[in-house]
Amino acid sequence: MQSIKDSKTYREISQIMNTDIFKKKIEYSFDKYADKYDSRTFLQKEIMSVLLNFLDQEISMTNKKKKNHLLDLGCGTGELSNILIKKLNFNKIHLLDLSSQMLNIAKKKINKDNVLFDRNDFDSFCQFDDYDMIVSNMALHWSANFIVFIERILNQMRKNTIFIFSIPDNKSFSFLKKVKLGELINKFPEKEIILKKNY
DSSP states (O other): OOEEEEESSHHHHHHHHHHHHHHHHHHHHHTTHHHHHHOOOOOHHHHHHHHHHHHHHHOOOOHHHSEEEEEHHHESSSSSHHHHHHHSSSSEEEEESSSSSHHHHHHHHHOOOOOOEEEEOGOOOGGGOOOSSSEEEOOGGGTTTTHHHHHHHHHSOOOEEEEEEEOOOSOGGGGGGGSSGGGGGGGOOOHHTTTTHHH
């Protein structure tokens, strides 16, 4: 007779429980340090600047004048969206983050009627086809399964949607391997997988 521990159902339940614990730790950490986040994230701001410059070069004048629908995944304190809102026209702005404390700071920065502040896990989000611009800065690596998540976005988003994001890969931050940070730091995606031909 097969043990319940060997069954597919047991493995699935175990994986769900591990994911829930992982996400709770992430939420707790970002909630705890939300008030210090903007003053300590020099690297994230540098990378955001590169993203914005790339977007500015790649986006056409037509898109700049167009009324877009923006989705910011793992928006944090809303820094990226706050800058984009000043540069582009948006009818609909959706800021999504796991941390309620980060969203509270974003609400103070962005005071507009057409903004939805959504405390949610982007891994469970499914409405990517509602947006023609999807952005994320240094957040998507917190997905429980990055590759599956990215494929879901690419399969669901509209044709001609602008999707721009930054994440560390498995070669980034090599010094972290020498520091014991517990289970909170997840494995970063492999660069070769991120750059697969179908992406």
